[in-house]
Amino acid sequence: MKEINAYVSQLEVPGTRQFSNKVARYDNCVDLTLGQSGFMPASYIKEAMIKAIEENQLRYTHNKGLLELREAVSDDIYRRLNVRYDAETEILMTNGGSEAIDDVLRTLLNPGDEVLVPVPTYLGYEPVIKLLGAETVYIDTTDSHFVPTGEAVAAAITERTKAIIFNYPTNPTGVTYSYDEISALVDVLSQTDIFIITDEIYSENVYDSPHHSFMEFPAVRKQLFVVSGLSKSHAITGARVGYVLAPAELLEHVTTVHLYNSICVATPMQYGAISALKYGQEDVKRMNAAYVERRDYLYDRLVKMGLPVIKPQGAFYIFPDISAYSSDSFQFANELIEAVQLAVVPGKSFSDLGEGYIRLSFACTMEEIVEACDRLERFLHDYPK
Numbered sequence: 001m002k003e004i005n006a007y008v009s010q011l012e013v014p015g016t017r018q019f020s021n022k023v024a025r026y027d028n029c030v031d032l033t034l035g036q037s038g039f040m041p042a043s044y045i046k047e048a049m050i051k052a053i054e055e056n057q058l059r060y061t062h063n064k065g066l067l068e069l070r071e072a073v074s075d076d077i078y079r080r081l082n083v084r085y086d087a088e089t090e091i092l093m094t095n096g097g098s099e100a101i102d103d104v105l106r107t108l109l110n111p112g113d114e115v116l117v118p119v120p121t122y123l124g125y126e127p128v129i130k131l132l133g134a135e136t137v138y139i140d141t142t143d144s145h146f147v148p149t150g151e152a153v154a155a156a157i158t159e160r161t162k163a164i165i166f167n168y169p170t171n172p173t174g175v176t177y178s179y180d181e182i183s184a185l186v187d188v189l190s191q192t193d194i195f196i197i198t199d200e201i202y203s204e205n206v207y208d209s210p211h212h213s214f215m216e217f218p219a220v221r222k223q224l225f226v227v228s229g230l231s232k233s234h235a236i237t238g239a240r241v242g243y244v245l246a247p248a249e250l251l252e253h254v255t256t257v258h259l260y261n262s263i264c265v266a267t268p269m270q271y272g273a274i275s276a277l278k279y280g281q282e283d284v285k286r287m288n289a290a291y292v293e294r295r296d297y298l299y300d301r302l303v304k305m306g307l308p309v310i311k312p313q314g315a316f317y318i319f320p321d322i323s324a325y326s327s328d329s330f331q332f333a334n335e336l337i338e339a340v341q342l343a344v345v346p347g348k349s350f351s352d353l354g355e356g357y358i359r360l361s362f363a364c365t366m367e368e369i370v371e372a373c374d375r376l377e378r379f380l381h382d383y384p385k
């Protein structure tokens with residue numbers, strides 16, 4: 001037989017999956033690997049999906065998605081950021097944030113292009129970049145509290161740089177970017193012809209101050225692709241509803257890629273998403289209040305255990321530094337699950353610059369977090385330093 005695609009054969013199963021798959025092998029395992037809310041989806045979302053099915057809404061929609069849904073996204077962005085994206089021409093509904101990332105990167109990249117990626121970050125970008133024959137260039141954020149600086153970005157740009165991908169609030173660190181930090185990045189990038197991709201899928205999950213976005217800066221709007229979706233904010237990861245926001249002309253190209261990829265998002269799911277955006281604001285607040293309580297507890301316990309850690313301001317992850325115990329986060333996480341049946345994600349899953357850290361999710365229940373902390377404390381107590 002012929003060889004499969006050379007790029008595909010280089011891809012590995014992500015660390016998040018490797019460790020969540022291990023959970024089933026242990027009795028009584030506490031699972032802090034989750035990248036999704038433990039809350040149940042709201043009844044008004046499910047009812048809208050069911051109603052759509054009962055009313056035979058099972059045909060293709062417009063490739064960009066139902067106009068009513070795009071209008072709901074446009075209104076939601078306006079409500080949160082006071083910025084208007086046009087529902088007809090600047091918004092594309094996709095199958096989750098994942099398809100949004102894939103469509104945008106496939107729209108932009110040629111083999112040999114470089115994509116700047118501040119790391120540690122979400123592990124979903126690099127494989128797509130690789131599949132396109134392009135190259136990921138890391139920007140180390142470990143010395144700037146996981147936020148890339150304008151200087152670091154400027155220093156990484158070369159002739160071959162095609163795009164930069166930001167993700168904030170950041171998976172796996174939980175840090176987010178302030179208005180001033182974004183402004184400093186805008187100052188650099190608005191002077192270039194590089195495309196900016198900003199993955200703001202956790203923008204509704206912010207805990208201490210309102211979310212700010214590159215969307216608030218007109219100077220970069222012409223080069224800006226925003227990736228987001230409802231998976232995390234509305235606890236509907238399985239519904240697969242995401243979106244891309246971009247200038248009309250560029251979005252037409254992304255739409256072409258999307259239509260050859262999946263034609264449209266499943267129609268009943270689009271109806272559920274309309275309902276989520278219309279009626280979900282109170283529930284988002286209620287879930288966030290619970291995450292804050294869990295974050296605060298987890299953060300305090302980790303500090304008491306002596307692990308250096310930044311208090312997350314968004315998403316539902318915390319990223320303690322375990323380098324005093326181990327310089328091999330995969331080995332550490334393996335030993336942790338074997339010794340005390342606690343599953344976490346090794347920091348190295350989020351690039352080599354995540355080595356020396358582990359990611360813990362606080363999207364689970366408070367009881368699980370308390371139990372996880374007790375187990376981690378016991379494990380560290382017995383761990384040879």
Ligand SMILES: Cc1ncc(COP(=O)(O)O)c(C=O)c1O
Binds near residue numbers: 097098201230240
């Ligand atoms: C930063 C980030 N972007 C995108 C995604 C993918 O989102 P979706 O489930 O909507 O495809 C995830 C999922 O974990 C994520 O953490």
